[in-house]
Amino acid sequence: MAESFSHKWGQIIGNFIQDFIREKLQEVAFGQGFYLDYQRKRKARSSKRVSWEDRYGNSHDLDYVLERGGTEDARGLPSAFIQTAWRRYTKHSRNKAQEIEGALFPLAETYSHLRPFLGAILAGVFTPGSLSQLQSKGFEILYLQYDSIVSAFASVGIDADFDESTTESDFRNKIAQWNKLSEQDITEIKNYLLNIEKTSIKNFINTFNQSFSRRIQSVTATILHGLSQPMATIEEAIEYIENYQETQSTLAPALKYEIDIRYNNGDVIHAIFQHKAEAIRFLRTFA
Structure with missing residues (x-):
């Protein structure tokens, strides 16, 4: 079955969020002297996936892990486990929160002697209940709201808004506009999102850095x-x-x-x- 244009547009936004977040996390990693691992080829592992095993032998695929002492050739000790998620509709938010909890909580228990930071970076539409569910488990949350993402895309003339009534033709137009963007245009979207969500991002990064500031x-x-x-x-x-x-x-x-x-x-x-x-x-x- 051919991929729908609506699904492809959702993937474009999700990939954009991933790139945006990775840049922020890399800044923290450089500042703290850690290695940031994410899904790509790395000599220290056999596949592109970032996968860690809990004490019960269960493997969990992750988005980002900050490692103390990690290098391209050798895996270090986990200092932070971070998952990201982009969702357009609230009906999917609770399940995603449970999925994140299911991936990170067993690892937090397994590596409890290292006190790893647990982070969830959520974008789009998530219910207060799904956010509080993660916070109650000790997760630090960065929530990039759907309206902020739409406004950021609008800064370069793209109407990123969509719902269940949006036509495939509209999605094709959005995708065509995205494909014409230059690197400078994409940087402008990132800077706009960074500015509009400035307080939330700053608070999350400060908490993130403070978790490593102990002596x-x-x-x-x-x-x-x-x-x-x-x-x-x-x-x-x-x-x-x-x-x-x-x-x-x-x-x-x-x-x-x-x-x-x-x-x-x-x-x-x-x-x-x-x-x-x-x-x-x-x-x-x-x-």
């Missing part, structure tokens, strides 16, 4: 040595611990490396590693 207060590293002692019952385990001589010297190998990073805002990042190299790599991402 390390102390770092505690504990290296645990010992030999695993398998036992069949709880009673045997109790007896073993009761009889264990805590002051005895030992040549037992290191079992794991526990690291606590405490911040001046009360946050604590707790990480456990089985190998020395992993612990060192983790610490170096904060250096």
Whole structure:
């Protein structure tokens, strides 16, 4: 079945929003020294998709991830998970909010020791209920309203407004106008949207940056040595611990490396590693 012009016009607006948002996120990434990953080819992964796995082995496709210590060749530690969504009608907004929550919340739990920022950048028409649903789960929201998007397109002479009564002929005209735009015209639309949504964007970016502004207060590293002692019952385990001589010297190998990073805002990042190299790599991402 051929793609409808109405669907194609919706994709044009959605792609425009993605480009607009990526520029803002890249500015934050540069400023904080993070790597911004988004859907494209990257040597650190096998496909164009940005996909992260939760603790249950479920994979989640994401729009943007800011990584601490990430490079083109190696994936870093997640500092922010961000999803975007463009919707024209309120009837789709609740489902999209649930979809975003379903993708990011399991990852937030999995990487809770890293305290990742959770963001949802929504454009178009979303109900207050769908927004509050995400906010109640700890998401920071940037909401670019439908009227603002229409006004931004109007700045270069395109009537971007549409509804269920808009004809395919009207959509063809909108698409034809878009295809004739120069890079300067598209930049003008972005600047207009940036200006009209100036307060919302500024508040979101400030909150985004502030989530990384905490300062390390102390770092505690504990290296645990010992030999695993398998036992069949709880009673045997109790007896073993009761009889264990805590002051005895030992040549037992290191079992794991526990690291606590405490911040001046009360946050604590707790990480456990089985190998020395992993612990060192983790610490170096904060250096």
